Amino acid sequence: MTFMKKLLGATTALVVGAGAAIAEPALIFDLGGKFDKSFNEMAFTGAKRWADETGNSFREIELQSEAQREQALRRFAEAGANPIVMAGFAFASALETVADEYPDTKFAIIDMVVDKPNVRSVVFNEHEGSYLVGMMAAQASKSGTVGFIGGMDIPLIRKFACGYVQGAKAVNPNATVIQNMTGTTPAAWNDPVKGSELTKAQIAQGADVVYAAAGGTGVGVLQTAADEGILSIGVDSNQNYMHPGKVLTSMMKRVDNAVYDAFTQGENLETGFNVMGLSNGGVGYAMDDNNASLVSADMQAAVDAAAAAIGAGEITVHDYMSDNSCPVE
Amino acid sequence: MQKMPAWADIVLIPLISLFLAAAISGLVILGIGEDPVAAVKMMVSGAVGSTYGWGYTLYYATNFMFTGLAVAVAFHARMFNIGGEGQAMLGGLGVALVALYIPWPHWTVALIGCSVGAALLGAAWAYVPAVLQAKRGSHIVITTIMFNFIAAALLNYLLVNILRPPSSMDPATASFPASTHLPTLHDLLTPLGISFSKAAPANVSLVVALLAAVFVWLLIWRTKLGYEIRAFGQSESAAKYAGINPIKITVVSMLISGGLAGMMAINTTMGESERLILNMTEGAGFIGIAVALMGRSHPFGVVLASILFGFLYQGGAELALWTSIPRELIVVIQALVILFTGALDNMVRAPLEKMFIKLNRNKG
Numbered sequence A: 001m002t003f004m005k006k007l008l009g010a011t012t013a014l015v016v017g018a019g020a021a022i023a024e025p026a027l028i029f030d031l032g033g034k035f036d037k038s039f040n041e042m043a044f045t046g047a048k049r050w051a052d053e054t055g056n057s058f059r060e061i062e063l064q065s066e067a068q069r070e071q072a073l074r075r076f077a078e079a080g081a082n083p084i085v086m087a088g089f090a091f092a093s094a095l096e097t098v099a100d101e102y103p104d105t106k107f108a109i110i111d112m113v114v115d116k117p118n119v120r121s122v123v124f125n126e127h128e129g130s131y132l133v134g135m136m137a138a139q140a141s142k143s144g145t146v147g148f149i150g151g152m153d154i155p156l157i158r159k160f161a162c163g164y165v166q167g168a169k170a171v172n173p174n175a176t177v178i179q180n181m182t183g184t185t186p187a188a189w190n191d192p193v194k195g196s197e198l199t200k201a202q203i204a205q206g207a208d209v210v211y212a213a214a215g216g217t218g219v220g221v222l223q224t225a226a227d228e229g230i231l232s233i234g235v236d237s238n239q240n241y242m243h244p245g246k247v248l249t250s251m252m253k254r255v256d257n258a259v260y261d262a263f264t265q266g267e268n269l270e271t272g273f274n275v276m277g278l279s280n281g282g283v284g285y286a287m288d289d290n291n292a293s294l295v296s297a298d299m300q301a302a303v304d305a306a307a308a309a310i311g312a313g314e315i316t317v318h319d320y321m322s323d324n325s326c327p328v329e
Numbered sequence B: 001m002q003k004m005p006a007w008a009d010i011v012l013i014p015l016i017s018l019f020l021a022a023a024i025s026g027l028v029i030l031g032i033g034e035d036p037v038a039a040v041k042m043m044v045s046g047a048v049g050s051t052y053g054w055g056y057t058l059y060y061a062t063n064f065m066f067t068g069l070a071v072a073v074a075f076h077a078r079m080f081n082i083g084g085e086g087q088a089m090l091g092g093l094g095v096a097l098v099a100l101y102i103p104w105p106h107w108t109v110a111l112i113g114c115s116v117g118a119a120l121l122g123a124a125w126a127y128v129p130a131v132l133q134a135k136r137g138s139h140i141v142i143t144t145i146m147f148n149f150i151a152a153a154l155l156n157y158l159l160v161n162i163l164r165p166p167s168s169m170d171p172a173t174a175s176f177p178a179s180t181h182l183p184t185l186h187d188l189l190t191p192l193g194i195s196f197s198k199a200a201p202a203n204v205s206l207v208v209a210l211l212a213a214v215f216v217w218l219l220i221w222r223t224k225l226g227y228e229i230r231a232f233g234q235s236e237s238a239a240k241y242a243g244i245n246p247i248k249i250t251v252v253s254m255l256i257s258g259g260l261a262g263m264m265a266i267n268t269t270m271g272e273s274e275r276l277i278l279n280m281t282e283g284a285g286f287i288g289i290a291v292a293l294m295g296r297s298h299p300f301g302v303v304l305a306s307i308l309f310g311f312l313y314q315g316g317a318e319l320a321l322w323t324s325i326p327r328e329l330i331v332v333i334q335a336l337v338i339l340f341t342g343a344l345d346n347m348v349r350a351p352l353e354k355m356f357i358k359l360n361r362n363k364g
Helices: A002-020 A039-054 A068-078 A089-101 A125-142 A155-171 A186-190 A193-206 A215-227 A255-268 A297-312 B006-031 B036-048 B052-077 B084-101 B107-137 B141-163 B183-193 B205-222 B224-234 B235-241 B246-273 B283-292 B301-323 B328-343 B347-363
Strands: A026-029 A059-062 A086-087 A107-110 A121-123 A145-152 A176-183 A210-214 A232-234 A245-255 A272-276 A283-285
Touching: A002 B328, A026 A068, A039 A255, A059 A068, A059 A155, A059 A283, A059 B084, A059 B301, A068 A086, A068 A255, A086 A193, A086 A255, A089 A107, A089 B235, A107 A155, A107 A255, A121 A255, A125 A145, A125 A210, A125 A232, A125 A283, A145 A155, A145 A186, A145 A215, A155 A176, A155 A210, A155 A297, A176 A186, A176 A193, A176 B107, A176 B246, A193 A215, A193 A232, A210 A215, A210 A245, A215 A245, A215 B246, A232 A283, A232 A297, A255 A272, A255 A283, B006 B036, B006 B141, B006 B328, B006 B347, B036 B052, B036 B301, B052 B084, B052 B224, B052 B246, B052 B301, B084 B107, B084 B141, B084 B283, B107 B141, B107 B246, B205 B224, B205 B246, B205 B301, B224 B235, B224 B246, B246 B283, B283 B301, B283 B328, B301 B328, B328 B347
Parallel strands: A026 A059, A026 A086, A086 A107, A107 A121, A121 A272, A145 A176, A145 A210, A210 A232, A232 A245
Antiparallel strands: A245 A283
């Protein structure tokens, strides 16, 4: 009996302890884990930037199983965390349920639309960013063959691929784009060895620029491309630094900005639809000292012109996910 | 040679193993600068300190019961079914097809229908490796593990290209109709006057899992088929001599095993997510092996081991939520328990047996 009391006491202490820090924001990483050198890590970078600048702290959890999605949302909401940001489209159904239960808590979901009054849905126009790097790939290619290596074969990655092909064909209608997906399971996000093999296979087929949209797998793609003396294109964060002079550019998807934004707005998070596109710096291509010698002024001018045209609506980049098909191969 | 008493075998050895695992885990936690006592308290209160915690513990335990029983049945026929993961995925597909394309009037009938669908597809997935083993001698460990990959690829293909609603980008099916939603323990226990957390995912599948455990016990120890399975497991040549058909036993025990693994899907797919998602097995197919080992392939042991692993999963989730102990370390703690209770079993057993023999001699 006394043991039970102690136990209950400990529980209460924990709950109180957890609830005392009112309105800490919380960040939930997807199954890929916090340090995936890609999507989740970008989210963490944004949260950390916010913490460093404001001196505040935030709660975080790396999920281990699907059932923990709802669990983590509920537990953070109960503990008073606000806003709660989740990195990944897979949270959608869990959030649909939980958002109604905690109307006073603000949620932000990245890469997905959840239509609830207290939810901010952040989506990125990856097809537009990929279109730009596709243009650069076709311009930099001497063989007229460029490659795409995706992570797990899901619609989101096909959206990257479709934008990339459209960009390459816009520059060179005869360009050949070789496409490979690393795998069909979540392990495909973190398989640099397979990424390296696929890169070698694409090189053998004539590709001389390879775009990796594959999370941690991309590390192997960039490494092999550098070793074999061809160019590569990084994804999500600016990966130009990984092999200076060998990475043509990186398709930036500023997940960090999305998290930073949400944390900065705090409890007054503006809810609704939030599109991160070319115009507001949500996606784009990376330029720095590491790739300055690879990108000629002409190339950059052409890409910037296309970016402006996309922003003005003069060029429409087809979004794979709007109809689950791609007009070009 | 004298043996130690049964209670020592069943209770004392697992307890000592658990204690050793906990002690080493404590050292590990201490090593990364966290308080091990607080961590244990948090795990216990988080996993069994509230009906909410129990709801999650039992939810995980239900998965492990199904997959653990699946491995246990195959063990009795001396077959190592590593394909629980793939069979469970196919079970999920069975649940999804039955729940989506047949209009069910009520969850009770839907539960029966989905269980049959899950068991059928799970068994079908085990059938091919079983026949290859029985007729061609292809080793079941290799074939079942390869079938896991095929199942993952198949599920992925179906979810991405066929079953996914056109507007969604999540590789998952549409949500199942409301008439197939299973009641949670909250819904079941409230009419009985017991209050149970509404948020927890444990559902009526737990009852099905417990029934499955009783079924396995009856099958293995109370039927002719079970006798044949055990005889075959003890010695194939002796079983043949006794007129037992090895092909039949291999195939039938694998079908039962696959069916049980497949039925895990009624808990995750029908009970929790209420749609088929890509990652629906959550590794339970592999945990089932550890559960069966720890439970000594006895249904009662499997049920207990399942609850222990459910506790580790849910307690681990609480640690991840409220401490900075990284996810990988929680896996280390879970692995230590598996190591001590499964692999290092003899480390505890041998000295304990000696001690009991000495005690008996002194008495004598």
